[in-house]
Amino acid sequence: LNDKDVFISNLQKEIEKQTGYRSARRRRSESHYDYEVYHSLEEIQSWMLEVNRTHPEIVDMFSIGTSYEGRPLYVLQIGKRSRPQKKAMWIDCGVHAREWIGPAFCQWFVKEAINSYQHDSVMRRLMNQLNFYIMPVLNVDGYHYSWTTDRFWRKTRSKNHKYHCRGVDANRNWKVKWCEEGASSHPCDDTYCGPFPESEPEVRAVAKFLRKNKKRFKAYISIHAYAQMxxxxxxxxxxxIPNFGCVESAAQNAVTAxxxxxxxxxxxxxxxxTLYVSSGSSMDWAYRIxxxxxxxxxxxxxxxYGFLLPEALINPTCTETLRAVKAIATGLLKKCQVNRDVFPYI
Structure with missing residues (x-):
């Protein structure tokens, strides 16, 4: 490949395929929810309410706060209500607004967890022994903006007092080596770290919730795109990392699955x-706590296709990713020997 290669000759047409009339008609004309198209924030939040209403025995929906523009930050807790202090796994999607396959996967995971509980022994065991906390869209303002105004928007939508540029990279805003290598201190950059750690209400809300419940959380997963990593x-x-052996083994099992x-x-x-150095990421922060x-x-x-992954690829992408997430979750139920001297958090 070189700089002159053209992958998509009509970019606007590809964008309209996902946001336009055809897609909207398909989403709304069917009585059932279509997991193989991209959904707007309003549709996703309505779907969350519906899932919560129709499956009260295994689903609990709650808000952990509000976004910069005042939207609720909804999370779904999924799992069999067997005992109060079950181990838990957190999965967030939609940290970067333009990465639409993320929220599509979070919805797919919920669908599969609910629908396959009866006939899939692996999923049943996971649901019985773990609670999954799913946040389909973390960056709600940015995601909404990527539907209405700029399909390639990445950041949040907070205002900056000195510059006209808006938004902070929600994956550079965490309190771990904040604003060092791989993050920018300039508000107009896509990797802007923000004026201070947890400056973004969306990041602050998730951090507060995870800090409060950190003893129960055994795994944190953030879904992004794209790179196949x-x-x-x-x-x-x-x-x-101190527990490299256990984590490397879990990753290997996941990519094999x-x-x-x-x-x-x-x-x-x-x-x-594997990718690049970046500071202030949610993954490093979760590990640090x-x-x-x-x-x-x-x-x-x-x-x-990059961020414009076609809707035809939602099913295979989510199907394979589900296998990987299930492999990680299954591994949590087994004990992996870690040297406690080097990893005192356990």
Whole structure:
């Protein structure tokens, strides 16, 4: 490939395929919810309310706060109500507004968790022994803006007093090596770290919730796009995490499970060496507060469609990713031996 290669000759047409009339008609004309099209924020939030209403025995919906523009930050808790202090796994999607396959996956996961509970013994065991906390859209303002105004918007929508540029990179705003390498201090940049750590109400709300419940959370997963990678700490430095063996093994199992669906290969490893160095990421932060398994997925593809992954690829992408997430969750139920001297959080 070189700089002159044209992947998509009519970009506007591809954008309209996902946001336009055809898609909207398909979404609304069917009585059932279509998991193979992209959904607006309003549709996703209505769907969350509906899932909560129709499956009260395994679903609980709540808000952890409000966004900069005043939208509720909804989370779904999914799991069999067997005992109060079950181990938990957190999955967030839609941190970066333009990465639409993320929210599509979070919805897909919920659908599969609910629908396959009866006939899938693995999912039933996971639902019985774990609680899953799913946040389909973390950056609600940015996601809404990517539907209405700028399909390639990445950041939040907070205002900056000195500059006209809006928004902060919600994956550079966490309190771990904040605003060091791989983050920008300029408000107009896509990787702007914000005026201070947790300046964004969306980041602050998630951080507060996870801090409060950190003893129960055994895994943190953030879903991004695109690159076809499964990343784990550290992002901010070239160093090996204390429980490297356990995490590396979990990642390997996950990408093997993912590959088994359609033969799609994912690279896996520490984010700093596998992707690039970045500071203030949610994954590093989750690991720092003691969540031993912290991952970030970069879903399909590797650049042909990029952020405009066609709706036809939602099903295979979500199907293979589900296998990977189930592999990680299954691994949580087994004990992995960690040297407690080097990892005192346990």
């Amino acid at each position: 499964l990343l784990y700490p550290y992002s901010y430095k070239y160093a090996m 993912l590959y088994s669906a359609y033969g799609v290969r994912y690279r896996y490893g520490p984010a700093s060496t 003691g969540i031993q398994y912290a991952f970030a997925f970069e879903l399909r593809d590797t650049g042909y």
